[in-house]
Amino acid sequence: MSKVDLTSLEWCELIFKDRNKSYGAYKMRRDLGKRQAAALIIVTVVALVGFTLPRLIRMAMPAQKEEMVEVTRLSTLEEPEIKEETMKKVEPIAPPPALKSTIKFTAPVIRKDEEVNEDDELKSQDELTQTKVQISIADVKGNDELNGKDIADLQEVITQTPEVQKEEPYDMVEQMPQFPGGPAELLKYIAKNLKYPIIAQENGIQGKVILRFVVNAKGYVEDIKVLRSLDPYCDKEAVRVVKSLPQWIPGKQNGRNVPVYYTCPIVFKLQ
The missing domain is CATH 3.30.2420.10 (TonB)
Incomplete structure (x- = not known):
C-alpha cells in the first residue's frame, strides 16, 4: 500500500468528488498544505530570532563600566551595629598638699653691749633696704626645728606637675x-x-x-x-x-x- 499525502490536491478532489465544493470545508481542505508550510516557517523564524537576538545585541553593544x-x-x-563602648571616667587629680616652710628658731639671750657682735645686731628698715643680702622664699619639705636649713642656701626648688x-x-x-x-x-x-x-x-x-x-x-x-x-x-x-x-x-x-x-x-x- 502506497503512502497517501493528505495535503495533496488529488486527495482533496477524491474526498469531495460528487459533493458540494462551494461549501467552506473544501476550501479549508485544499489550502491545508499551504497553511501548515507557512506555520512551520513562522515558528522556525521566531525560534531562530529568539535564540540569536540577545547574542547579537551583546555583540553590537559592548558592556561599559561607568x-x-x-x-x-x-x-x-x-x-x-556598633558595640557600645564604656566611657572611661576621668577621676579628678587631688592637688598636692601645701608645703610649709620652717625656719630654725633661736631663743633670745640678753648680753652686754660690748659682747654683742655688730653683725648680730637688729637692722633698721633703712639698713635692710640698702643691704645686698638676698632674701628668698621657698617651701622645703621635711624641715624641723633641730635640723633646719637656711632657705637662702637652697639653689633650686623642684616642683612636681601632675600629668594632664x-x-x-x-x-x-x-x-x-x-x-x-x-x-x-x-x-x-x-x-x-x-x-x-x-x-x-x-x-x-x-x-x-x-x-x-x-x-x-x-x-x-x-x-x-x-x-x-x-x-x-x-x-x-x-x-x-x-x-x-x-x-x-x-x-x-x-x-x-x-x-x-x-x-x-x-x-x-x-x-
Whole structure:
C-alpha cells in the first residue's frame, strides 16, 4: 500500500468528488498544505530570532563600566551595629598638699653691749633696704626645728606637675562638630577626592565602608577606625580621603570645645 499525502490536491478532489465544493470545508481542505508550510516557517523564524537576538545585541553593544561614587547622608543611613563602648571616667587629680616652710628658731639671750657682735645686731628698715643680702622664699619639705636649713642656701626648688590626661571623646554633645559649609559640602568633598580602586572595579566589588573618627577640640580629624569593612583597597581609600579632610568647626559642650566621635558612611558603586 502506497503512502497517501493528505495535503495533496488529488486527495482533496477524491474526498469531495460528487459533493458540494462551494461549501467552506473544501476550501479549508485544499489550502491545508499551504497553511501548515507557512506555520512551520513562522515558528522556525521566531525560534531562530529568539535564540540569536540577545547574542547579537551583546555583540553590537559592548558592556561599559561607568564609575560613580555615591555618598549617603548620615540621616538616611540605617544605623550600623556598633558595640557600645564604656566611657572611661576621668577621676579628678587631688592637688598636692601645701608645703610649709620652717625656719630654725633661736631663743633670745640678753648680753652686754660690748659682747654683742655688730653683725648680730637688729637692722633698721633703712639698713635692710640698702643691704645686698638676698632674701628668698621657698617651701622645703621635711624641715624641723633641730635640723633646719637656711632657705637662702637652697639653689633650686623642684616642683612636681601632675600629668594632664587626654580628654575622652563624647558620643553626643550640645553642638556637634560641623564640616565647613555643612553636610552638603562634606559630600561634595568626598565625591570629588574619592578614587575607586582599579582592583575593586575589576573584581566587581561595590558596597559601603563605614568609618568612625574623632573631631578633636581644635577641629582636626584623628583616630580613624573602620566600623564596617568592604574590601582592603576600598577601606584604605576611604581612610585616605577622611584623613585629608580640612579643619572642622569643633563640637561644644557647656560652652567649651571638646572632642566628639563622628560616623561617616562612604558608598562604592559601579554602574
